[in-house]
Amino acid sequence: MSNSKFKYTLLTLLLLLSCNIQLLAQKNAFDINDFKKKKAEFIIKKTGLTDAEAKAFIPITNELMDKRFEINREVRKNVRELRKKNNKTEADYERLINESTEAKLKEAQLNKEYLVKFKKVLSAEKIYKYLQAEEDFMKQTLSNRHGRK
Amino acid sequence: MLNDNDKRNPFRVPENYFENFNLEIMDKLPEKAPSVKKVPLWRSITTWSAAAAVFVAVSLVGINYLESNSSHPTSIESGSTTDTTASLENDYYDFIEEEATLLAYKDSFYE
Numbered sequence: 027m028s029n030s031k032f033k034y035t036l037l038t039l040l041l042l043l044s045c046n047i048q049l050l051a052q053k054n055a056f057d058i059n060d061f062k063k064k065k066a067e068f069i070i071k072k073t074g075l076t077d078a079e080a081k082a083f084i085p086i087t088n089e090l091m092d093k094r095f096e097i098n099r100e101v102r103k104n105v106r107e108l109r110k111k112n113n114k115t116e117a118d119y120e121r122l123i124n125e126s127t128e129a130k131l132k133e134a135q136l137n138k139e140y141l142v143k144f145k146k147v148l149s150a151e152k153i154y155k156y157l158q159a160e161e162d163f164m165k166q167t168l169s170n171r172h173g174r175k
Numbered sequence: 176m177l178n179d180n181d182k183r184n185p186f187r188v189p190e191n192y193f194e195n196f197n198l199e200i201m202d203k204l205p206e207k208a209p210s211v212k213k214v215p216l217w218r219s220i221t222t223w224s225a226a227a228a229v230f231v232a233v234s235l236v237g238i239n240y241l242e243s244n245s246s247h248p249t250s251i252e253s254g255s256t257t258d259t260t261a262s263l264e265n266d267y268y269d270f271i272e273e274e275a276t277l278l279a280y281k282d283s284f285y286e
Contacts, residue, residue: 035223042231056268098270161278168275 062088065163072159073152082147087156090140094133101129 066084069075075083104125108118144153 035226039227039230042227043234056264058264058267061267061271095267095270098273099266102266102269164271164275165278165282168272168279171272 061167062091065160068163068166069156069159072162073155075148075152079148079152083144083156086140086143086147087160090136093136097129097132097136101125 066080066088069084069087070080105122108114108122111118141153144156148156
């Protein structure tokens, strides 16, 4: 087989491989906006929100989730760094436990703050149903992700 | 002068010219050109498509295997996505996963 023919075949095969990888990347990449959209749909259905309620309420829930994410992200970053460190000092361990406790506290405070905002839009019954629906959706997402593998 | 019968032939031929003629000509001929065996076109197409299909199949199996072992949706393509975008999505996923796991754990209390 001539040299140019070999190069051509090699190129074709590499192209095919890159296509596979693209498919894999698309399949696996976590789309935040898609996730939020699916969550909103699920919540509206399960909680039985009217259009007006949904329009007012869903943005607030997304805001809360983003803020919880930010708290979580900071802590996760620090924990990851500290975990990598081989010789952890007592100070490092203390930092780890303090930060995770602080994060939980901050999150609880955020929840309380947003509960006040929720009450301005929804009845207590619907807020309760919403909280249940949110939990169900999270668990469902987790099992879907694992189920696909 | 015309009657000068000089039997000597002015033209000379190298010795054994005609005897060796055939042999020398054959030596000087180019070697028989290597004949390119022409494979029927359809055969080469089928062979290459088969090879490509096998390659794709093997790589898909391999990638699926790798995918099933990892629990993170990692972005493999490095061309377009910046590091921060991929990291944000990964972090968000980790956050969701962590919350969901905690919820599932709490559920187990009530089973």
